Each structure stands twice: as structure tokens, then as C-alpha cells.
Amino acid sequence: MVLILALLGAGAAMLQLQVAEAASVFAHFMVQNSYSYAASDWESDITTAAGIGIDGFALNIAQNDYEVDRLADAFSVAEQQHFKLFFSFDMSYSWASSDMVSIVQTYATSSAMYTWNNAVLVSTYSGESYGDSFWSAFKSTLAADGITVILTPAFTSYRDPSDADSLMSSFPSIDGFFNWWSWPADVDANLTTATDLAYQAVVKSDRTGPFIMSVSPWQFKNLGTNDSDWVELSDTLWYYRWLQAIQDVKPDIVEIVTWNDYAESHYIGEINPNVDLGDQAPNYVDGFPHTYWRNVAQYFISWYKNGSTPTVTDDQVIFWYRGWPKDTTCSTGSLPRNYEYPVDAVFALSLLSSEATVGLYIGSNSFTWDAPAGASIGSVPFPSEDAQIPYIEIVRDGTTTKSGYGSLNVTQSDCSYYNFNPWVGIID
Incomplete structure (x- = not known):
């Protein structure tokens, strides 16, 4: 099958988009893969990301272990580079609210901490199973310490557009929403923006936080177990998903999924040779760089932020x-x-x-x-x-x-x- 999807130059040049006020781009960063990191590794990643227009990293933290120890270097380098960071707690692992509160308290006043309307933005991967009382208490504890949080989670069971209203009624404590789903759902068809638009609408109707839209280049995982061996149709995803963000959804924030989740094949950062990829992932990661997908990202990031197609000077x-x-x-x-x-x-x-x-x-x-x-x-x-x-x-x-x-x-x-x-x- 031969595919050609042309973005016609004349029509695109006339397209002037009104992008959301924030128009920020973050990349989802797996802190689990920072075990071997020194400050120089953070500096390399941050410099590379900033060089293509990425404003910051969403720090996916899975456990209160070495990952938290690596945050000192991450924030130190980010402060020097004027790069932004926010926490994305991976709630598919077990978290105590007190540990999460402590992490936010430690870095809330850092110049690298990303804020929305002068409040600290906190996101998640999953976490709806903890219930609204957990999240309400988390925010209240921080508020008592003078830290206002804008909670913008990726509650991953909320994918069906028809569930958008129930998300709001079930979770009065959340301020925004991050739609994690940036691949087709086990179907032989391209992803639509139905989920994005439905959840964006309910967030904008009565909440003060941002709508974050995920954009991803690929999805493949093969770790040798029944629930971790899959591929989603991703052939042209890195092209059309950016166009959906720019032309259709116009989210407050685009979050690239991911910078360095090697096991799921959607990394756009370098393959760091010091990262332990485990036993299976090296079989499909080593020797398969994605470096030049960043060139694509740079073009579309500029378009998203500026509202018009960038001028290409180098074919x-x-x-x-x-x-x-x-x-x-x-x-x-x-x-x-x-x-x-x-x-x-x-x-x-x-x-x-x-x-x-x-x-x-x-x-x-x-x-x-x-x-x-x-x-x-x-x-x-x-x-x-x-x-x-x-x-x-x-x-x-x-x-x-x-x-x-x-x-x-x-x-x-x-x-x-x-x-x-x-x-x-x-x-x-």
C-alpha cells in the first residue's frame, strides 16, 4: 500500500491558528531510567530537548527510591538552563500521600518548577483508583504549607468520550486533565481527537487547570509476558497527531510521550548506554535510534507555539x-x-x-x-x-x-x- 498525505503549502501558509495561551511543550521523562545519571546526563538531555523547543520535562516518578535522589541534579541543571519541570507521579505503583507531599514541598519554590496561574502543576500516570478523597487531602496538606497545586492527572481509565462528565463529577478535586492516550486502541485505524475534545470541553467548562494533550511517535512493547507484548498502528502517527494538536485540539500543553521510555519504543531522546534496559528491551531498542524524530518535533513545536507554519531553510x-x-x-x-x-x-x-x-x-x-x-x-x-x-x-x-x-x-x-x-x- 502506498500512502501520501500532503500538507499543501499554499493552504497551510494561509492557515493562521489561534493557539492556547500557554502553548507549552513538555516531554514525558521516565525518572526510573535515571539510576546511573550524573548531573552531566541531565545537562545533555535538557540541552538537547531545549534545543528543539521543548520547554520542560514531566518527571514520571514510580517510587520513593533512587528516583527521588536524582531530582536534586535534575532541578539544579534545569534551574541553570531555565528549563521547567513538573512531577508526574506514576500511580500504577504504590504511593503514600505523605511521600508525594514531601517531594512537592522540597521543590515547590525552585525556579525550574512549572506553574500554572502561579500554582504548582502536578500530574500523574493513572491514580483514579485512589479516589477523590486521596487527591483532595494531598492538595489540602500542601495548601496548609502555603503551596497551591493545580492537579492535572492522566486518569487512564478515562478514555471513552462519553465518560468525560463522570470524570468531573467523580473527581471535584482535579483542576485539569492530561489525556494520556496518543495511539489507536487496538484497532486498525488512525486515532481520532474524540477523546481529546470531549475531555478538553469539560475541563474548560468549570475548571481552572490546563488540558494536556499527548503526542507520541510510536507504541510497541515486547517484554515476554502476555500483558506486555503489543504494537499499536503508529506508521504515520508522528505526523498526523501533531496536526491534530495544531489544527483541531489546540491544547494548553502538548506532552510528548516520551523522551526516554525505551521499552515502549516511543523515545525521542538518545539511547543512553548507561541505562539498564533489562533483559528483553535491548533486543528491540539497541541499534534502533530515533534521534531524527526530533527534527520532526522541532518543526511542529514551532508551528504549535507560533500559530503558523515554520519556514524551512534546509531540505x-x-x-x-x-x-x-x-x-x-x-x-x-x-x-x-x-x-x-x-x-x-x-x-x-x-x-x-x-x-x-x-x-x-x-x-x-x-x-x-x-x-x-x-x-x-x-x-x-x-x-x-x-x-x-x-x-x-x-x-x-x-x-x-x-x-x-x-x-x-x-x-x-x-x-x-x-x-x-x-x-x-x-x-x-
């Missing part, structure tokens, strides 16, 4: 693809749930200064499209030939201006582990 094509067709039999690992949904193809997103023809070639298959200035996307199917590598070119006025190859063969054999994590490259 580039960012492309991604899996190393094996989905029906390939591998010797270890599990065939993930929804394996039949991803398309066997090389996907390429062009960022161009002016119109050009973009060509994609692999084996005996090829596809070209007339790409406009700005962003557009196309794909070429995997070939029938084994062990093939993609070639990409930009042609303008009959002359190839830029071209290059991928660094991973698409093979139909010799698969040691079921891997639906893409390799990401660039022609620039």
Missing part, C-alpha cells in the same frame, strides 16, 4: 521503517498483539524549503510524490526481494539535490526477536 527527509515484514517468523520473543496492523513499508516525511519531488526506492519498489514546501509524507512498500535497503532522494528542477540510504536492511529471514520498533534516519 531534509526523515524516514523510518521496521527491519522485518510483520509476517516474518522470529526465533525468540512473542508475536505482539495487533501485529497485523502496521503496514510493511518505508515511511518518509519531507521538510522542504520549496516544492520538489521526493523519491523512495527499495528493491524493485518505488514511489515518488510532488512534495510542497513544508511538511508532507509518503511511503513505499517493502519489496519481495530479501535483504534490501531503502534509498531516498530529493529532486528539484530535474536535479537530485540530496540523497542517501538507510542503515538497516529489510530482511525476510534471520530474525532473532520479534521487533516492531522502527529505525529512524535522515537525508539532509
Whole structure:
């Protein structure tokens, strides 16, 4: 199947969007992966993130352990870099309210702490099972210490748009909402904005906190257990989800999911060699960098914040693809749930200064499209030939201006582990 979704330059240039007042972008950061971190690791991540327009990290903290010890360096570096941080407590683990209160108290006055309407923003992953009384007491305890909290959780069981009103009635203590769900829900169809718009509407109707929308490039996990082996249809997600945020939802905050959750394959940060990925995740993470997805993010972050399409000055094509067709039999690992949904193809997103023809070639298959200035996307199917590598070119006025190859063969054999994590490259 050949795909082309072109963002027409003329129409996009005329599009002037009214973005939300905050228009901030955060990246979800797994503090669990900071065990080996020194201040220099935080500095590297923060500098890299800030360089593409990310305003801060949402710090996913799972337990009151070494993760809390790493916060001192995180806040110290963030203060120096004028980078913002807020806590996203991972409530799928067990938390005592007193421990959460203590963490917030420690850093509430840091210049790096992100605030909304002069109140400390606190988010979560999950946490609805704790009940509203838990969250009300959490806020009240901090208020007694002079710390006002804007509670903006990701209560993950609230995904159905029809449940939006019940969220508000069940949780009078929450001030905003973070829609965690940025992938299709086990279906062979692109994600819609129905959930975003429903929960945004109820937040804006009677609450003072932000609506946070998640944007993610991928979702694949294969850790060898029945409940942790899946893939969601993500082929063009990194393109259309950004457009949904900019053109349709216009959230107060975009949260990129994630900076460094390697096990779920949606990392856009570097693969830190000092991070212990466990036993299974290295089989599909090592050798599969996502660095150049940040180029895509930089373009759309600028658009989201400024309300108009950015001017591209340096032509580039960012492309991604899996190393094996989905029906390939591998010797270890599990065939993930929804394996039949991803398309066997090389996907390429062009960022161009002016119109050009973009060509994609692999084996005996090829596809070209007339790409406009700005962003557009196309794909070429995997070939029938084994062990093939993609070639990409930009042609303008009959002359190839830029071209290059991928660094991973698409093979139909010799698969040691079921891997639906893409390799990401660039022609620039």
C-alpha cells in the first residue's frame, strides 16, 4: 500500500491558528531510567530537548527510591538552563500521600518548577483508583504549607468520550486533565481527537487547570509476558497527531510521550548506554535510534507555539521503517498483539524549503510524490526481494539535490526477536 498525505503549502501558509495561551511543550521523562545519571546526563538531555523547543520535562516518578535522589541534579541543571519541570507521579505503583507531599514541598519554590496561574502543576500516570478523597487531602496538606497545586492527572481509565462528565463529577478535586492516550486502541485505524475534545470541553467548562494533550511517535512493547507484548498502528502517527494538536485540539500543553521510555519504543531522546534496559528491551531498542524524530518535533513545536507554519531553510527527509515484514517468523520473543496492523513499508516525511519531488526506492519498489514546501509524507512498500535497503532522494528542477540510504536492511529471514520498533534516519 502506498500512502501520501500532503500538507499543501499554499493552504497551510494561509492557515493562521489561534493557539492556547500557554502553548507549552513538555516531554514525558521516565525518572526510573535515571539510576546511573550524573548531573552531566541531565545537562545533555535538557540541552538537547531545549534545543528543539521543548520547554520542560514531566518527571514520571514510580517510587520513593533512587528516583527521588536524582531530582536534586535534575532541578539544579534545569534551574541553570531555565528549563521547567513538573512531577508526574506514576500511580500504577504504590504511593503514600505523605511521600508525594514531601517531594512537592522540597521543590515547590525552585525556579525550574512549572506553574500554572502561579500554582504548582502536578500530574500523574493513572491514580483514579485512589479516589477523590486521596487527591483532595494531598492538595489540602500542601495548601496548609502555603503551596497551591493545580492537579492535572492522566486518569487512564478515562478514555471513552462519553465518560468525560463522570470524570468531573467523580473527581471535584482535579483542576485539569492530561489525556494520556496518543495511539489507536487496538484497532486498525488512525486515532481520532474524540477523546481529546470531549475531555478538553469539560475541563474548560468549570475548571481552572490546563488540558494536556499527548503526542507520541510510536507504541510497541515486547517484554515476554502476555500483558506486555503489543504494537499499536503508529506508521504515520508522528505526523498526523501533531496536526491534530495544531489544527483541531489546540491544547494548553502538548506532552510528548516520551523522551526516554525505551521499552515502549516511543523515545525521542538518545539511547543512553548507561541505562539498564533489562533483559528483553535491548533486543528491540539497541541499534534502533530515533534521534531524527526530533527534527520532526522541532518543526511542529514551532508551528504549535507560533500559530503558523515554520519556514524551512534546509531540505531534509526523515524516514523510518521496521527491519522485518510483520509476517516474518522470529526465533525468540512473542508475536505482539495487533501485529497485523502496521503496514510493511518505508515511511518518509519531507521538510522542504520549496516544492520538489521526493523519491523512495527499495528493491524493485518505488514511489515518488510532488512534495510542497513544508511538511508532507509518503511511503513505499517493502519489496519481495530479501535483504534490501531503502534509498531516498530529493529532486528539484530535474536535479537530485540530496540523497542517501538507510542503515538497516529489510530482511525476510534471520530474525532473532520479534521487533516492531522502527529505525529512524535522515537525508539532509
